[in-house]
Amino acid sequence: MLKKVFSYLLVIAVAMSGFTACSSNSTGGKNVIKIGVFEPLTGENGGGGFQEVLGIRYANELYKTININGTTYTIELDEVDNKSDKTEAVSAANKLISDGVVAVLGSYGSGVSIAAGEYFEEAEIPAVGCSCTNPQVTDGNDYYFRTCFLDPFQGTVMASYARNHGYTRVAVITQLGDDYSEGLGSFFVRACERMGIQVVDTEKFQTNEQDFRSILSNIKSSDPQFVFAPSSIVSAPLILEQARELGMTCQFGGGDTWENGTIIDNAHGAAEGMVLTTFYDDKSQATEEGEKFLNGFKSYLVKNNQKEIIPAVSALGYDAYLAVYKAIEAAQSLEGPAIRDALSKLVFTGVTGEIKFDANGDADKNSAYVKEVENGQFVFKEIVTI
Amino acid sequence: MQYFLEQCLIGISIGGAYALIAIGYTLVYGILRLINFAHGDIFMVAGYIMIFTTANFPIYISIPITIIATCILGVVIEKVAYKPLRTAPRMSIMISAIGVSYFLQNFATYLFTALPSNYPPIYFLKKQIHIGYLKTNMADILTPIITILLVLILIWILKHTKIGLSMRAVSRDYEAASLMGIKINNTISYTFAIGSILAAVGSILYFTNRASVFPYSGSMPGLKCFVAAVFGGIGSIPGALIGGFFIGLCETLIKAVGYSTFSDAFTFVILIIVLLLRPTGLFGEKIIDKV
Secondary structure (H helix, E strand, C coil): CHHHHHHHHHHHHHHHHHHHHHHHHHCCCCCEEEEEEEECCCCCCHHHHHHHHHHHHHHHHHCCEEEECCEEEEEEEEEEECCCCHHHHHHHHHHHHHHCCCEEECCCCHHHHHHHHHHHHHCCCCEEECCCCCHHHCCCCCCEEECCCCHHHHHHHHHHHHHHCCCCEEEEEEECCCHHHHHHHHHHHHHHHHHCCEEEEEEEECCCCCCCHHHHHHHHHHCCCEEECCCCCCHHHHHHHHHHHCCCCCEEEECHHHCCHHHHHHCCCCCCCCEEEECCCCCCCCCHHHHHHHHHHHHHHHHCCCCCCCCHHHHHHHHHHHHHHHHHHHHCCCCHHHHHHHHHHCEEEECCEEEEECCCCEECCCEEEEEEEECCEEEEEEEEEC | CHHHHHHHHHHHHHHHHHHHHHHHHHHHHHHHCCCCCCHHHHHHHHHHHHHHHHHHCCHHHHHHHHHHHHHHHHHHHHHHHHHHHCCCCHHHHHHHHHHHHHHHHHHHHHHHCCCCEECCCCHHHHCEEEECCEEEEHHHHHHHHHHHHHHHHHHHHHHHCHHHHHHHHHHHCHHHHHHCCCCHHHHHHHHHHHHHHHHHHHHHHHHHHCCEECCCCCHHHHHHHHHHHHHHCCCCHHHHHHHHHHHHHHHHHHHHHCCHHHHHHHHHHHHHHHHHHCCCCCCCCCCCCCC
16 A cells, blocks of 8 residues: 555656756746756766866856846756766766757766767767877767867877987877777877887786786886876876886876876875876966966865865866857857857867867867976976967 | 796786685685675776775775775675575575676676776885895785685685584585574675775775776686685685686796786686586585485
8 A cells, every 4th residue: 555655756757857957948938948968977987077177167257147138047057967978978968968058068078978979969969079089980970079178189290299308119008999098199100100209118007906016017128218108197106006016117197187296295295206198287378267267166176175276177168158159158058959059160268279170070279288297286388389 | 047937927926816805705615605796896896996995095904994894795685685595496595696696796897987086005015025036015925825825724614613614514414404403594794894804905905006996807717716716616715715826827928938918817717627527626515315
């Protein structure tokens, strides 16, 4: 008996929630538009994804309302967790589509963006990636844009760094089945071959691997001067620390993901001297938007129990939100195709510099920031423009 | 040769930690016929407990606290998630175990975020040691020794104490044991307590060499140790020990040869082969169904 009553109640509750969901979208005095946030909050990239979300949330706080044809709309963020997993990513994307979002931001990690891209395209919802650097994200997808540079570029920058430092023997470590890591690794290898740098060893490791000593000993025996290991912030400190324990003295380098304070902490001093390429440097980059961002974001980070170092991905998240905001403003419409057209014509100066999208939907950026770790801090070294 | 020996040491060290976790699987399976999928995550939580206790206490206090807290966690999980299902079909209790596993992972993500946390360096275990021309650290040497020592103690408990006797009785015949006046619930709690203590020790040894903990760091070791337990014959303690060392060594040697791509695949291929050819594993008892 009790069970029956309970199940009826459940049915009614589900039905009610359906009604309320409909009503809040279409009617009512409030004019609300939803922007989807497609980011990993759990799983392998959960930590980095959260930092990107913080940038987006902060932008939403500053740019909360928008004027379209004389009506003021409030922008709400619809956050879904793609769990750093390609299968979960598709269902998360479908949830956003059925929620009726006007645009999508994200994701951290290229693999999930590639997996979800075609669904956004089919639903004619423009998506703006923040830090997904693999070329395939926007390739052949009219509705995907991004605010960061690409892996072929990043790989070339790292290779030219190696050449400028007189390295002739390099090794590469990548993560098996990870589009970001394997993509960036292979672009680095190609760039090295073009520049006449010898790649003496390439090793791969499994997702969630915690013991790198075997593959590191292999690399050690081939005696490289520089090891390029694009990987997640979970793997990086383990690689660095275990390498130092094995007595490897060569320099280590990584991609944009490595600009994260946790790597320095977790590597227990082994991160000293490592080099990385990134999108943003808060000191050498003075834009008007950047000032606005810098002023409030540090205290916003502290409020969210984060360190006071601004992660580059937060800045990109902020810029991605701004791009969508400005595009909707320019289009004066909430239709997907209209926003997409506005995005492709958009030119604005964000936190990470001037942003305009090329025919592919990629931000037209041709410079990267090279940073090294000195005394437990990321220290800006040079801007490499190619 | 030196290279080979170095790799063997690494393999044996990983194997020792695997063995400690695998024994947890085996013990619980022996008594409840339950594969406790949450075991790998208890191992991960032990890592987090260690991080927080060392932040407040010196190492020699925080290690016992970690072990005791993990032990309590294991018993509480049994009381909350498995005990109410004791009369339910075995499948329900297994699903409950999977649920606990996901709960622990997501709860840890909620509490500590998915960013990896810094595991405290235990200097005593980190000390570099040179044996001849071999370079290694204290943790690598101590792991197999502690593992074997704990297994000997465990076997002694099982053979010579009242708790051990009741554990053996319950694993033989559940109903007959309760008719003989053995308190089943207490016995099961002891089993979970012992399994969790071993997982806590394993976690200290394991994370000392891999100095960061994140919410998913228990899932892969958990799965591999399950394979180790099956390989050795689930329900058998010497089996779990040998299984753990075998998996650890094979994995390391495969990576050393340069086939790191296949190291995990190999572990699970072993699982399939064992299940096909010898489902009871190396030392598993033959199950005789009496009608």
